[in-house]
Amino acid sequence: MFSILKSSLPAARMAPSLFSTLSAKAAYSTINKNTFHFKDLKTTKCTKPKQSIPKEKLVFGTSFSDHMLEIKWSESKGWETPNIVPFHNFDLHPAVPALHYASQCFEGSKAYRGNDGKVRVFRLDKNMERMNNSVIALGLPQFDIQEAVKCIEELVKVDKSAIPEGVGYSMYLRPAVIGTEPALGVRPSKEALLYVICSPCGPYFPTGFQAVRLYADTDHVRAWPGGSGASKLGSNYAGGMYPQKLAALKGYQQILWLFGENHQISEAGTMNAFIFWVNEQGVLELLTPELDGTILPGITRDSILSITRKWGEFQVTEGKITMDQVALASQEGRLREVFGAGTACVISPVKEIGFMGSDIHIPLDPNDPTAQSGPLAKRLYNDLMAIQYGDISHEWTTILE
């Protein structure tokens, strides 16, 4: 016997997103009993520090600091002690689920050397909170967020000499968790490694903003309700490689991901998307796609929402917007700015969106025809940089000295 019940609502995967931490924690309630602890951290310094690359020659993600953080977990032993060790390659079994079933998640954060010479990290707790949700999707263990933050801060202190000086320079921090059980089988890995590597890097826009052209892709879809687009899993990025290659062949720098038959804006490449416009009700509004389970809850996104809401100068909305709305706003002169936001670039202004065979023109600065960003993008960039580099004292930054 059976009966067919009506589904109550379109089902979105709730667990691995920031806004449902409680239910996730209830399901995996071992968090307090099973975490690593900062007090157990052991540091083994390298004997031969690398020769540092002149900061002008840094290429993002290609050079790394002298040390890394490693924390092992296994079903049998739980979390082991955290270790800061000399940077080294992994000795990895070729059957590990990290290499076959994308048992992997990551984060991106930065450490900054401020104009006062002090080293700061920016909202690292938010990164580790997000990672603590990502692991659930992989069936991997959670940990205590603050213990993780303290271990990473210690790594930054150990490698602080690798943080280049100067505004725009930073040390990119890459925490990751990978499944390391030496066996094939589609199931949650019984062994895992949380690790953090650090990559000194220069400004994303070395000569100032360079507005980009986005390709609004109607063929490929990044995330779906009931999928894992709201978690920072490696699996969310693999499918974008081919579409990105096609977009580049057409002369666009990034993809503007869309969703649904009405082409709602989803994300801009690996960034959250922001649209600054006068909406259909005539209200000046900054809009970013809402966290409906298909959108990554970006930390720069959250920071921009918080800053602009404090300003109180225009309406700030987490909602939905379609390409037709953007196109019409451009045509009617209601579109002010479009930009992407993420840790790597902070803000990335957009000057054109290719959609259905035509290019939609996006305004930059109405007072400066040569400008590569609009006034709002520039102001937000400057405000965020002022916080990150310590010109403004702010609760989002932690001084590590």
Added chain:
Amino acid sequence: MFSILKSSLPAARMAPSLFSTLSAKAAYSTINKNTFHFKDLKTTKCTKPKQSIPKEKLVFGTSFSDHMLEIKWSESKGWETPNIVPFHNFDLHPAVPALHYASQCFEGSKAYRGNDGKVRVFRLDKNMERMNNSVIALGLPQFDIQEAVKCIEELVKVDKSAIPEGVGYSMYLRPAVIGTEPALGVRPSKEALLYVICSPCGPYFPTGFQAVRLYADTDHVRAWPGGSGASKLGSNYAGGMYPQKLAALKGYQQILWLFGENHQISEAGTMNAFIFWVNEQGVLELLTPELDGTILPGITRDSILSITRKWGEFQVTEGKITMDQVALASQEGRLREVFGAGTACVISPVKEIGFMGSDIHIPLDPNDPTAQSGPLAKRLYNDLMAIQYGDISHEWTTILE
């Protein structure tokens, strides 16, 4: 200026699926110029062969043969020479895209020791054809399918002593391609490794079929139009770990993946799904979801379609079927069998499907209340085993001696 054009059709990602090989090859037309060659294969035998595990104690995916195949690729050098080398761990940079952006795809095939003592592989060319499509999705290079097959066949020959004797026993072959560029950055990897490892394994059902209970998941979605569900990417498996864990807590062995508001059947766990029923038109029919871009083009799936079409005893359909249709067929006595099909299990009979809070009963054998499979599942299993173990000479098998 811009104009809004109507999209011609719902856009499905065509490139990385078996049925659009031509367009994919047109886009990546370097295949003939850039492949590795079997004639260049070098074999380095291990000096200390592992002690083989008694075949009764084999656990799937946990022990491996003495050798592996490795073929490196880089943007600068192209494909290098294939090497069969002693099985070893990888020395892997912690920034490789295989560990961060799921730059990885894999295949699953088997080598069998037949009742005549001869070693056979089964449709390995189809696996390598599929892998040659998967790499496109990752922006990684293609290769010549036959050259790959010959290299893997040579690996099987080198390790043939590891193939256990007996029907149901085999050596599982795991080809994989991973992105190995030692740098962070969301873009196609500039370095890659194609490798193959071999894992001797016992029968999936050591004591005969064990029919499973599937949980028809209305909360999570495996694949979607415009995604990469038709390619065998690691990224298609990561998102299933958490739902699988939840289903197991509810007492179900596997998930029945659904798609759409009308709950179309998609896949059964990591297998293709088959429904044998009398359809609404009163026609006896074997139905499996059609390759619409969200379904993995399984090789066992293809083999079953081919075998049953040759029988000509009932209608064989690649189409769509919803849970409501299955439930109604069960209620009206029109449902004959449901089973999953894949390389690991060959055929996996289903006895119940949990859907919306109730269990739908799936018939097994009407003449045997203790049976763990229906007559069709059993017949197909026996037919496939007869081919794979060489009782029947067949074009799908290649003898390696």
